[in-house]
Amino acid sequence: MKKKILTISREFGSGGRTIAKEVADKLGFAYYDNELVTKIAEESGFDPEYVLKSGEEVKFSNPFLYNISINTRMVHSQLSAENQLFVTQFNIIKRLAEEESCVIVGRCSDYILRNRDDCLNVHIHAPMDFRADRIVRVYGENDISPKKRINDKDKKRKTYYEYYTDRTWGDSKNFHICLDSSVIGIENSIDFLINAMQIDY
Amino acid sequence: MKKKILTISREFGSGGRTIAKEVADKLGFAYYDNELVTKIAEESGFDPEYVLKSGEEVKFSNPFLYNISINTRMVHSQLSAENQLFVTQFNIIKRLAEEESCVIVGRCSDYILRNRDDCLNVHIHAPMDFRADRIVRVYGENDISPKKRINDKDKKRKTYYEYYTDRTWGDSKNFHICLDSSVIGIENSIDFLINAMQIDY
Structure with a gap:
């Protein structure tokens, strides 16, 4: 097979990551999910913990600023670290897609690679009840209800995706x-x- | 195979109807697209021409009323014929899904049959350039540019779908x-x- 890229966007708990990993393994493709974290941390100088936590999250310390930023794409100084991280991520994802056949999970990779003709962009989703059951089976229970965990995570991914991709x-x-x-x-x-x-x- | 239903929603020019017809033929399923028009005309008493033209179209003679209706779901007297048509369509689609394995194209069938567990809902789409090329090949040229024809048709389908399904x-x-x-x-x-x-x- 000629060089190809697969990007997987996924709702939390839908099994998108499991699907991505299995497809990569079966095709013998490189797989980038948390593997990206190490690369981004190395190249950006950010702590891997910070990269992991902020890699799909836009933080707004003030809800008022959140709305302004979303509505006007205002680049606020509070966002500079996240923006810097996004630019590093952006460049790494573009470079990985140049280098080899791979599967890339999340991080706006469908948008970043939208102009490539060797890239298949996939979105995995599922209804709330299916995902709530699944995250308890896969990640276990915790103090926060499965539905709240899903809503929180989806909201973060949605905000991040829409902020950076429009x-x-x-x-x-x-x-x-x-x-x-x-x-x-x-x-x-x-x-x-x-x-x-x-x-x- | 046990009884199953396939609904196909499609962007104009994407080939969704061709796909639906072929799948129905290959599976030996009944196929309902324009075939629905005859049934709806028979049961509603509307003229088949009117059913064909209005079956996926909400008409608003006044743009101001359009906005009010979309925003508030106000049932305006000007919409009564369309609403009547929709109710007939709704009942026929529900009945067909009860009766036999079939493929149903458009007409909010994914929404109408959303609570059935034997129904697979599919959406076929494609970028504008692909669709513009395709409609000229399939339907020929006319006085209106392919892109305008697509935009007009998509707008009608979107309005119809969003009006009736929320x-x-x-x-x-x-x-x-x-x-x-x-x-x-x-x-x-x-x-x-x-x-x-x-x-x-």
Whole structure:
């Protein structure tokens, strides 16, 4: 197979990461999820803990600033560290896509690589109940209810994605394939995507 | 295969209808697109021409009323014929899904059948350039530019869908599978959906 890139955007708890990892393993592609954290930390000088926590999160210490920033794309000094991190991430993702066949999870990679013709952009989603059950099975219980954990995480990913891309999170237009993993199933989604990667697009 | 339903929502020119027809033929399923028009005309007493033209269109003679209606879901007397048509369509689609395995194109069928567990909801989309080329090949040239024809048709479908469902047109959440036919290809999309219909969901 010629060099190809697969990006996977996913709702929290949908199994998107599991699907991405399996597809990468089965195709023998490099896989970048938390692996990106190390690279970004090395190149940016940020602490890996900070990169992990902020890599898909825009922080707004003041809700008023949140709205201003979202609505006007105002670059506020409070955002400079996040913006710096995004630029480093942006450059690393672009370089990885140049170098080798790989699967990249999240971090606006569909947007960053939107002009490449060797890149398949995929979004994995599922209804709340399916995801709530799944995160308890996969990550265990904690003090916060599964639905609140999902809502918090989705909100962060949505805000991050929409802030940096000016696109609507979950809009099918931005992806070549969107799958509801609760109906299609994790294993079938893996098979689907492996087949899709064989297409001569 | 046990009884199953496939609904196909599609952007104009994306090839969604071609995909739907082929999947129905290959699976031996009943196919409802313009076939619905005859049934609706018979049951509603409306003229088939009117059903064909208004079956996916909400008409607003006054742009001010358009905004009020969209924003408040006000049922205005000017909409009564369309609403009546929608109710007939709604009942026919629900009944067809009860009766037999079938493929239904458009007409908010994903929304109407959203609570069935034997129904796979699919959305087919593609970028403007691909669709503009395709509609000229399939439907020929006319006085209106392909892009304007697409924008007009998409706008009507979006308005109709959002008016009757209170959902966002093209939001991946409302579908089990979304495919960009320009990258996946018409033939591969057909194969994908035939495989998906075999899943024991």
